[in-house]
Amino acid sequence: MAPWQYEFMVKALAMSAFVGLVCGVLSCFVTLRGWALLGDAVSHAVTPGVVLAYALGLPLALGALLFGLAAVLLMGWIQQQTRLKEDTTIGLVFTGFFALGLVLISKTPGQVDFLHILFGNLLGMPAQEMGQTLVIGALVLGVVWALKHDLVLLCFDPVHARTIGMDIDRLYYVLLTLLSLTIVVAMQAVGVVLVVAMLITPGATAYLLTDRFPAMMGWAATVGVTAGVMGTYASYYLDASTGGCIVLAQTLLFVLALVFAPKYGLWRRRV
Secondary structure: OHHHHOHHHHHHHHHHHHHHHHHHHHHHHHHHHOOHHHHHHHHHHOHHHHHHHHHHOOOHHHHHHHHHHHHHHHHHHHHHHOOOOHHHHHHHHHHHHHHHHHHHHHHOOOOOOOHHHHHOOHHHOOHHHHHHHHHHHHHHHHHHHHOHHHHHHHHHOHHHHHHOOOOHHHHHHHHHHHHHHHHHHHHHHHHHHHHHHHHHHHHHHHHHHOOOHHHHHHHHHHHHHHHHHHHHHHHHHHOOOHHHHHHHHHHHHHHHHHHHOOOOOHHHHHO
């Protein structure tokens, strides 16, 4: 019970659980759409936006969101206008944005440790950033709940969705926007380097545990929340990086599912 004696630890535990919940829910769609590389790209592309927002005195979440959306739109435009494939376009855009962010970090005066942008600062998150994270995370969960049936159909059978009159293009950009918002949420906890793990591991773990999407979403949210709390606790006693401990906890849960999943686990298949 020692961590509960400190206010910063109580806030960190609550925020890690909330961020794990939001990332877990959206990771189901990322897993089913095969957007692992896209999530990694957007998470790195927000770096210059965060640096510019700090330099201009604006909310960091605003800068991250604007540059995340700009990166997504630029990827789509280049893919439509050229012969390049999607993975090539993603690699070109996100490395360019990330390099711009590193240059801005090296040229921006100030006393803020920009390593917190790269690796997260969950234990020292200011109250203003906590409020932004809660608002953005609640918005993501609300939109997912309101459009859950449409988004599920988009992931499983976009051809059928278009046939019955759904606006696939609109849903596609809605999902991309949700992805960008979720990256902004997770960035506060684990930084831009490890955000991709928060967007992939819970969904991948849940995918091994069930064949039904509602159950998959429940498992993914459980994995995200559990790993968030486990990682934060571990970082307190190990005096280690909180974001790194959270991602390691998610990886541990994935390995357990990989081995012991009731239907698709390696142990079950061996027996």
